[in-house]
Amino acid sequence: MTDNPRKQAALDYHEKPRPGKLAIAVTKPFTTPAELALAYTPGVAEPVRAIMAEPADAYRYTSKGNLVAVISDGSAVLGLGKAGALASKPVMEGKAVLFKKFADVDVFDIEVESETPEQFIDTVARIGVTFGGINLEDIAAPHCFEIEKALQERLDIPVFHDDQHGTAIIVAAGLLNALELQGKRIEDVRIVCLGAGAAGMASLRLCQALGAARDNMFVIDRAGVIYDDRDNLPDYKAEFARSGDGPRTLSEAMHGADVFIGVSGPGLVDADMIASMAEKPVVFALSNPTPEILPEVAQSVRADLIMATGRSDYPNQVNNVLGFPFIFRGALDVHAKTINQAMHLAAVEALRALAHEPVPRTVLDAYDRESWSFGPDYIIPTPLDPRLIDVVPNAVARAAVESGAARAPYPAHYQDN
Numbered sequence: 067m068t069d070n071p072r073k074q075a076a077l078d079y080h081e082k083p084r085p086g087k088l089a090i091a092v093t094k095p096f097t098t099p100a101e102l103a104l105a106y107t108p109g110v111a112e113p114v115r116a117i118m119a120e121p122a123d124a125y126r127y128t129s130k131g132n133l134v135a136v137i138s139d140g141s142a143v144l145g146l147g148k149a150g151a152l153a154s155k156p157v158m159e160g161k162a163v164l165f166k167k168f169a170d171v172d173v174f175d176i177e178v179e180s181e182t183p184e185q186f187i188d189t190v191a192r193i194g195v196t197f198g199g200i201n202l203e204d205i206a207a208p209h210c211f212e213i214e215k216a217l218q219e220r221l222d223i224p225v226f227h228d229d230q231h232g233t234a235i236i237v238a239a240g241l242l243n244a245l246e247l248q249g250k251r252i253e254d255v256r257i258v259c260l261g262a263g264a265a266g267m268a269s270l271r272l273c274q275a276l277g278a279a280r281d282n283m284f285v286i287d288r289a290g291v292i293y294d295d296r297d298n299l300p301d302y303k304a305e306f307a308r309s310g311d312g313p314r315t316l317s318e319a320m321h322g323a324d325v326f327i328g329v330s331g332p333g334l335v336d337a338d339m340i341a342s343m344a345e346k347p348v349v350f351a352l353s354n355p356t357p358e359i360l361p362e363v364a365q366s367v368r369a370d371l372i373m374a375t376g377r378s379d380y381p382n383q384v385n386n387v388l389g390f391p392f393i394f395r396g397a398l399d400v401h402a403k404t405i406n407q408a409m410h411l412a413a414v415e416a417l418r419a420l421a422h423e424p425v426p427r428t429v430l431d432a433y434d435r436e437s438w439s440f441g442p443d444y445i446i447p448t449p450l451d452p453r454l455i456d457v458v459p460n461a462v463a464r465a466a467v468e469s470g471a472a473r474a475p476y477p478a479h480y481q482d483n
C-alpha cells in the first residue's frame with residue numbers, strides 16, 4: 067500500500083482482477099475425445115516423430131517459431147539497479163505484454179537466479195531449444211556482453227540483448243531525426259553519454275556505424291569522463307576512452323556539447339548543465355522510470371532544445387518498446403539465426419522514416435492531440451502507432467534475407483513497402 071494515488075493505481079493494475087499481466091491461451095479446438103487424442107496421446111507422437119527426423123519441423127508443429135523467451139537475472143532492472151530475479155518479473159511480464167499486443171509474439175518470461183555469468187549462460191543455453199528467439203533483458207554490464215556473446219555462439223536462434231541493441235536502435239533513429247531538425251550532422255556532433263553500461267555502449271557503437279566520430283564522444287561513468295589513463299579499465303570502457311587533455315567531469319563535458327544521451331540514473335543532470343550545451347542541443351534523458359533531468363526543467367532553461375525520455379507520459383518516447391516486438395516479428399518470420407547489425411540498421415531506418423509520415427488519426431486520438439507532425443515534440447513514432455507492425459518487421463526480415471541470417475524466405479504475406 068502507498069499514499070501516492072499514481073503508485074497505488076500501478077499496484078492495483080498489477081494485482082486485480084488476477085495477479086500479473088498475462089496468461090497462457092490454447093490455440094486448437096479441445097473439447098471432444100477425438101481432439102484429446104490428437105492433442106495428446108496418441109496423436110502427439112506424430113509431430114514428435116517428425117521433429118526427430120527433421121528438427122526444422124519444430125517450426126511447423128510447435129509454437130517454437132512464434133515463441134520468445136524474455137530472460138533476466140534482475141541485475142540491472144530499468145534504472146533501479148540490482149532488483150534481483152524475482153522483483154524483475156513485473157518488467158519481464160510487461161515486455162511479454164508488449165511483444166504480444168504489438169506484434170503477436172508469444173513470450174515466456176524467465177527469471178534466473180544465478181551467481182555467475184557461467185551459470186546464467188548455461189541455464190539459458192540448455193532451454194534455448196524451446197524458443198524461436200531469446201530477448202535478454204535488464205542484465206548489468208559488464209556481464210551482459212559476455213553473456214550475449216556466449217549465447218549467440220551456443221544457440222542457433224537470435225539472442226538479442228534488448229537494453230543494448232533495442233535501446234541503441236531507438237536512440238539512433240530518434241537522434242538522426244532530432245539532428246535533422248536542429249540542422250546538424252551526426253558526423254559533426256559532440257556527444258556526451260552518461261552511463262557506461264549496456265545501453266550506452268551499444269548506442270555509441272550504433273551511432274558510430276551511422277557516422278558519429280569516436281573523437282567527438284565523451285563517455286561518463288561514476289568516476290567521471292573515461293580516459294585511457296585510468297587504472298583497470300575494462301575492455302568495453304576502453305573502447306570509448308579518451309586520451310590527452312579535456313573535460314573530466316559531467317559538467318565540464320556538457321559545456322558546448324550538441325547531444326546528451328543519459329542511460330544512467332535519476333536526476334543526475336541539472337539545469338545549469340543543459341544551459342551550458344551548444345546551441346540547438348539534443349537531450350535524451352532515458353533512465354527509467356525517472357530520467358536524468360525532467361523535460362520541464364530542461365526546457366525551462368532552453369527553448370532551442372529537443373528533448374526525449376524513455377517514458378510514455380512525455381512526447382518523444384525513446385524506449386526499446388519501439389523495437390523489440392517488431393524486430394523479433396521480422397526475425398521470427400524468416401526463422402532468423404541471429405539479429406545482426408544489418409537488421410539493426412534496417413530497423414533504425416524504418417523508424418526514422420516513419421516519423422516523417424503524417425500521424426494517423428488513431429495515434430492523435432490515443433494521445434489526445436488535434437494535430438502532430440515531424441518536429442521537436444515528434445521525432446520518433448509512438449509505441450501505439452499501428453503502422454509499426456507494417457514497416458519494421460518488413461525492413462528487418464528483408465535485411466535478414468539479404469545478409470544471410472534468414473533460414474526461410476521473405477514472407478509472402480508481408481506487404482512490400
Ligand SMILES: O=C([O-])CC(=O)C(=O)O
Pocket residue numbers: 143144145157204228229353354376385386387
Ligand atoms: O523497460 C523500459 O521501459 C525500457 C528498458 O528496457 C529499461 O529501462 O531497462
Ligand SMILES: [Mg+2]
Pocket residue numbers: 144203204228229
Ligand atoms: Mg530493459
